[in-house]
Amino acid sequence: MLPNQMVKSMIGRVIRVEMKGEENSLVGKLESVDDYMNLHLSNASEYKGENKIRILGDIVLRGNNIVLIQPFEE
Amino acid sequence: MLPNQMVKSMIGRVIRVEMKGEENSLVGKLESVDDYMNLHLSNASEYKGENKIRILGDIVLRGNNIVLIQPFEE
Amino acid sequence: MLPNQMVKSMIGRVIRVEMKGEENSLVGKLESVDDYMNLHLSNASEYKGENKIRILGDIVLRGNNIVLIQPFEE
Amino acid sequence: MLPNQMVKSMIGRVIRVEMKGEENSLVGKLESVDDYMNLHLSNASEYKGENKIRILGDIVLRGNNIVLIQPFEE
Amino acid sequence: MLPNQMVKSMIGRVIRVEMKGEENSLVGKLESVDDYMNLHLSNASEYKGENKIRILGDIVLRGNNIVLIQPFEE
Amino acid sequence: MLPNQMVKSMIGRVIRVEMKGEENSLVGKLESVDDYMNLHLSNASEYKGENKIRILGDIVLRGNNIVLIQPFEE
Numbered sequence: 001m002l003p004n005q006m007v008k009s010m011i012g013r014v015i016r017v018e019m020k021g022e023e024n025s026l027v028g029k030l031e032s033v034d035d036y037m038n039l040h041l042s043n044a045s046e047y048k049g050e051n052k053i054r055i056l057g058d059i060v061l062r063g064n065n066i067v068l069i070q071p072f073e074e
Numbered sequence: 075m076l077p078n079q080m081v082k083s084m085i086g087r088v089i090r091v092e093m094k095g096e097e098n099s100l101v102g103k104l105e106s107v108d109d110y111m112n113l114h115l116s117n118a119s120e121y122k123g124e125n126k127i128r129i130l131g132d133i134v135l136r137g138n139n140i141v142l143i144q145p146f147e148e
Numbered sequence: 149m150l151p152n153q154m155v156k157s158m159i160g161r162v163i164r165v166e167m168k169g170e171e172n173s174l175v176g177k178l179e180s181v182d183d184y185m186n187l188h189l190s191n192a193s194e195y196k197g198e199n200k201i202r203i204l205g206d207i208v209l210r211g212n213n214i215v216l217i218q219p220f221e222e
Numbered sequence: 223m224l225p226n227q228m229v230k231s232m233i234g235r236v237i238r239v240e241m242k243g244e245e246n247s248l249v250g251k252l253e254s255v256d257d258y259m260n261l262h263l264s265n266a267s268e269y270k271g272e273n274k275i276r277i278l279g280d281i282v283l284r285g286n287n288i289v290l291i292q293p294f295e296e
Numbered sequence: 297m298l299p300n301q302m303v304k305s306m307i308g309r310v311i312r313v314e315m316k317g318e319e320n321s322l323v324g325k326l327e328s329v330d331d332y333m334n335l336h337l338s339n340a341s342e343y344k345g346e347n348k349i350r351i352l353g354d355i356v357l358r359g360n361n362i363v364l365i366q367p368f369e370e
Numbered sequence: 371m372l373p374n375q376m377v378k379s380m381i382g383r384v385i386r387v388e389m390k391g392e393e394n395s396l397v398g399k400l401e402s403v404d405d406y407m408n409l410h411l412s413n414a415s416e417y418k419g420e421n422k423i424r425i426l427g428d429i430v431l432r433g434n435n436i437v438l439i440q441p442f443e444e
Contacts, residue, residue, distance in 0.1 A: 108151055139168060292428065
């Protein structure tokens with residue numbers, strides 16, 4: 001499974017994303033992803049390590065600033 | 075709804091944008107967006123956390139340096 | 149008006165540009181812009197906040213490292 | 223062997239990856255790679271120098287934020 | 297004159313380049329430039345402000361990490 | 371000679387590379403380069419200034435995170 005297909009397979013699940021311009025992680029339900037790995041997350045929150053520090057709701061993340069995507073297990 | 079369509083659906087609304095080269099957030103009315111997620115915001119301001127610290131007016135933001143886009147709720 | 153057209157509409161005017169690799173702003177007359185938002189500014193200067201700190205003359209700015217473009221009002 | 227083919231030749235092996243937005247290295251089994259050098263690693267861990275500090279499991283790494291890829295020897 | 301043509305017009309002259317991953321400026325004779333603004337400089341040196349601190353000789357600079365290009369006047 | 375051809379002309383020679391996400395330089399024999407300036411180096415080492423601090427062996431470097439490429443003279 002190619003990396004992009006791996007990400008698409010996570011649609012509907014909660015994922016954790018590390019961004020280049022963010023010290024903290026973003027966690028939310030993956031609603032959609034395009035070929036540039038731009039992501040739409042719903043019910044998103046910001047996590048500092050294991051702790052939820054801010055509720056964000058709907059967010060769009062720019063694909064080229066993504067560092068790491070991972071299924072989230074609470 | 076794909077990420078880009080999600081952003082397009084916010085045209086006419088006030089959004090908050092985090093950029094890679096900016097410590098603070100940018101908040102303004104989304105006037106237009108293109109396929110690279112370049113954004114044109116009107117009545118834009120710079121926010122440090124919850125506080126408006128600078129009024130910017132019309133700004134253009136370069137898509138590839140966007141980290142996060144979010145509907146803004148005051 | 150799309151973001152790129154918004155930038156093109158500023159040709160001949162003085163603009164302020166924030167770059168990813170520059171702590172300070174660059175201010176100059178916009179001479180030209182291409183599809184990648186590469187910019188040619190004439191009579192450019194470096195600004196630290198409100199203060200002009202260095203005169204640069206003709207400069208070319210690489211589009212993908214631009215964060216923010218704004219009409220400049222002295 | 224071109225750089226991309228070099229990476230493809232490591233599929234099935236454990237590799238170490240340095241990312242722009244990560245202080246530490248990521249080590250895992252290379253499952254797949256695409257033309258943008260996006261990577262899918264399984265059994266991935268985070269390494270601080272020689273020490274494993276966090277177990278990550280399945281991760282997708284964005285190609286344009288990769289700095290260095292190297293076969294991993296424990 | 298478009299930004300890329302502006303850079304091409306500097307071939308044969310000494311230019312100063314600011315890069316994203318470099319604290320200092322690079323100064324050298326522009327030998328060639330391509331559509332991505334990759335640059336080949338000869339007789340290049342590293343400058344810290346006004347002071348030449350290191351002689352580099354022939355260097356290739358990656359276009360997408362260029363911030364600013366400027367004719368150099370000693 | 372265009373920048374990319376300049377890099378190709380260094381195949382088989384030892385080069386020094388500065389990366390955006392690396393404080394130190396990488397030095398190794400250039401085995402191959404593609405159109406994105408992705409590089410494959412063999413017998414690579416990490417250098418802190420003039421001192422070799424780590425032996426890396428075979429490495430692949432992502433082209434868009436390269437800042438500077440230079441022939442290496444010990």
